[in-house]
Amino acid sequence: MNNMNEIFPEGYAWIDGKFVKLAEAKIPILDWGFLRSDATYDVVHVWQGRFFRLDLHIDRFYQSTQKLRMPCQMNRDKLKKILAGCVKKAGLESAYVEMIQTRGVSPNFVRDPRQASPRVMAFAVPFGWILKHEDFEKGLDVLLTDIKRIPPSSVDPTIKNYHWMDLVTGMLNAYEKGNDTAILVDENNNITEGPGFNLFCVDDEGVFTPDYGVLEGITRQTVFDLAKELNIPISKTPISIEQLKSAKELFATSTAGGIMPITKVNGELIADGKVGINTRKFHKIYWEKHKDSSWSVSINEILSK
Ligand code: PDD
Numbered sequence: 001m002n003n004m005n006e007i008f009p010e011g012y013a014w015i016d017g018k019f020v021k022l023a024e025a026k027i028p029i030l031d032w033g034f035l036r037s038d039a040t041y042d043v044v045h046v047w048q049g050r051f052f053r054l055d056l057h058i059d060r061f062y063q064s065t066q067k068l069r070m071p072c073q074m075n076r077d078k079l080k081k082i083l084a085g086c087v088k089k090a091g092l093e094s095a096y097v098e099m100i101q102t103r104g105v106s107p108n109f110v111r112d113p114r115q116a117s118p119r120v121m122a123f124a125v126p127f128g129w130i131l132k133h134e135d136f137e138k139g140l141d142v143l144l145t146d147i148k149r150i151p152p153s154s155v156d157p158t159i160k161n162y163h164w165m166d167l168v169t170g171m172l173n174a175y176e177k178g179n180d181t182a183i184l185v186d187e188n189n190n191i192t193e194g195p196g197f198n199l200f201c202v203d204d205e206g207v208f209t210p211d212y213g214v215l216e217g218i219t220r221q222t223v224f225d226l227a228k229e230l231n232i233p234i235s236k237t238p239i240s241i242e243q244l245k246s247a248k249e250l251f252a253t254s255t256a257g258g259i260m261p262i263t264k265v266n267g268e269l270i271a272d273g274k275v276g277i278n279t280r281k282f283h284k285i286y287w288e289k290h291k292d293s294s295w296s297v298s299i300n301e302i303l304s305k
Contacts, residue, residue, distance in 0.1 A: 012090040013123035014082045019089050022123055030109065032116055033102025037162045040064035043255045044218075045127060046087050046095040050296040052289075054080065056218050057255075058099075064159040065101050070118045072101055077305070079122075084302040086124035094127035096256060130181065130197055130252065131260035136283075139263030139275060140252060142194065143179035144241065145170045149192040149213050157215050167195040179266070181252075183244075186213040190238040196256055199239070202249035202278050206233030219253035219286075226285050232278060249276025259283045 013025035033039035042064070044057040058076055065072040072079075079099065087095045099122045106116040131140050147170050155163050170182030183194050192213045193199055198220040200209045207227060209220060227234040244250065250262035250270050259282045261275040289295040 009125045010090060010092075011095075011123055011125035012086045013121065014086055015119075015121040019085055022090075022125065025121070025123060027102065027119065027121070028105055030105045031102050031119060032104065032106070032113065033100070033119070033162075036103070038068075038103040038113065039100060039162055040068055040159055041098055041100040041162065042160055043096060043098050044083070045255050046092065046097060046124070046299065047127070047287075047290045047296075048093055049300070050290060050298050051083070051097075051302075052255075052296050053218055053222065054083075054297055056221065060160065060216075060218065061099055061101075064161075065118075067156060067159050068103075069114075070101065070103060072120065073118075074120050079120075080302050081305075082122050083124070084299045086122055087299050088303060090124050092124060092126055095124045096126070096128045097124045098122060129257040129260075130254050131257055136261065137275060139261035139273075140180045141178075141264035141267060142252075142262055143170070143174035143177055143182045144191075144244070144265050145173055145182050145184055146189075147173075147182075147184050149184040149186055151187055152213055157213055160215055164195070171195050183265075185241070186210075188238070190240055191244050194252065197252040197254035197260070199244075199262075200251050200253065201239050201244060201247040202251075202276060203243070203247055206235065207278060208235060208237050208239055208243075210239050211236035212238065217253055217255075219255060219258065222286065222289075223253055223259070223282055226282055226289075230281055230285065232281075245270075247271070249279050251276075251279045251282070259286050 008023040011022035013020055013022050015025045042057045042061040044054055062072055083097050102119045103113055104116040104119040147166050150166055170184050174182040181194050184192050186192050198217040248271050252260045261279045263273050
């Protein structure tokens, strides 16, 4: 077995009521979160000491726990202090911060989920990118797979969840073929999302993102908010494979990296293969907002309250 300290990045976790080094954070084997992926989570990032849109992430987390009929019992202020505490203890300036609630362990292994006691935990690790900053001009080369994203009639995608087998298969296919990541489709072969990101397509009419079968990403919401400021027409609509391939610009959005250009699909260039003008505008203003106190809050401010 690998040495935990060798395989874990630097980071801190909060579990069972205390802060511990990431490598020491463990859950019992009988937690339904592990055995059945019966869990929800949210990811927020910290950039240069400030959380970005923290309240929106916490809102989504609370909504997810409610939809799973295990409403989170921890109040917002305590949760914020725990998240900020993980970042502070890890000594990170910029971080990927995850809050998790699993169904927990049920007494004597009874199958009824209502009998379990939900478990809340959190951790912070160094900021991670789906597309690294230095590769921005190159952009992502994605594999358009024929893998169907788990349909909303099976698992509600607005509950952020660990049902990632379809996404992981997509990633493995993409890496095998030399692509950076993958895009999955829905039952009608319209595009959905990828492993950890939403998708946007730009044409002469404006900016579009799938309206169905996807996580309602906070970065996706941020693009809508920024589009208003920038006066760029934007809407949610089904996007076909043809529309994807003939787009003027494509970009991915995620807490793990922000707004990231997609310049190739299956190795073929999107438009001229350069980062598009709208993608650049969104990217610039998105990072500017990270310093703005109506969009972000500092770790120290949370911890000093
Ligand atoms: N993933 N779609 C899926 C399936 C996701 O897991 C994510 C985020 C997104 C983008 O959502 P947001 O803009 O709120 O980050 C879309 C996180 C970052 C992760 O699991 O690493």
